[in-house]
Amino acid sequence: MRRLYERVSLTAGVRERGPGRIVIAVAGEIDSDNCAELRCELSSLVAEAGGCDVALDLSALTFIGSAGVRELVLCRQEVEQHGGAFEISQAHENVRVVLTLCGLAALLHPPAA
Numbered sequence: 001m002r003r004l005y006e007r008v009s010l011t012a013g014v015r016e017r018g019p020g021r022i023v024i025a026v027a028g029e030i031d032s033d034n035c036a037e038l039r040c041e042l043s044s045l046v047a048e049a050g051g052c053d054v055a056l057d058l059s060a061l062t063f064i065g066s067a068g069v070r071e072l073v074l075c076r077q078e079v080e081q082h083g084g085a086f087e088i089s090q091a092h093e094n095v096r097v098v099l100t101l102c103g104l105a106a107l108l109h110p111p112a113a
Contacts, residue, residue: 010034012041021053023089027060030068038068042075046082054079055089055109064095069102076107 009028
């Protein structure tokens with residue numbers, strides 16, 4: 001995992017790579033100060049995956065602000081433009097609550113109740 005931002009802990013990297021699918025783990029906190037770095041890293045990993053399905057593991061992500069939610073939506077759009085499917089395979093409870101409140105529970109796997 002590559003450390004993306006110094007002031008607030010944020011790391012991202014490929015945790016697992018299989019046929020037609022990659023899992024990207026994101027850990028730390030995403031806010032308006034570091035979301036641009038996350039966007040660059042996710043774009044790079046999605047382009048590298050080249051049409052694979054992408055699952056985000058957010059189990060170690062303890063905070064996500066509105067700017068971070070926006071980055072997840074943009075990542076989903078980018079994955080789908082490359083022909084892949086997008087899901088959030090695991091999410092910290094704090095992140096699950098935020099995504100559910102934002103109407104994005106359908107991205108969670110398993111879906112939020």
